[in-house]
Amino acid sequence: MFGLSEIAIILIVVIAVLCAKKLPELTRSAGKSARILKAEARAMKDEDNGERAAPRVIPGETVTPRPDEPKA
Numbered sequence: 102m103f104g105l106s107e108i109a110i111i112l113i114v115v116i117a118v119l120c121a122k123k124l125p126e127l128t129r130s131a132g133k134s135a136r137i138l139k140a141e142a143r144a145m146k147d148e149d150n151g152e153r154a155a156p157r158v159i160p161g162e163t164v165t166p167r168p169d170e171p172k173a
Contacts, residue, residue, distance in 0.1 A: 117124065
């Protein structure tokens with residue numbers, strides 16, 4: 102019969118054949134997810150070590166509604 106490694110290889114080949122068009126997009130999104138996960142893990146490790154990074158300040162502007170404008 103088949104072992105676990107043979108079944109895994111067969112599944113990988115079947116997925117590669119059936120999903121060939123979307124494979125680059127899937128690998129790209131998996132890479133982005135891995136990068137985000139790595140950055141978050143590093144940030145948590147730095148925070149645990151007492152190296153707290155300064156918060157990022159995003160400049161913006163305050164918008165006040167006009168008196169004749171209905172509130173949402």
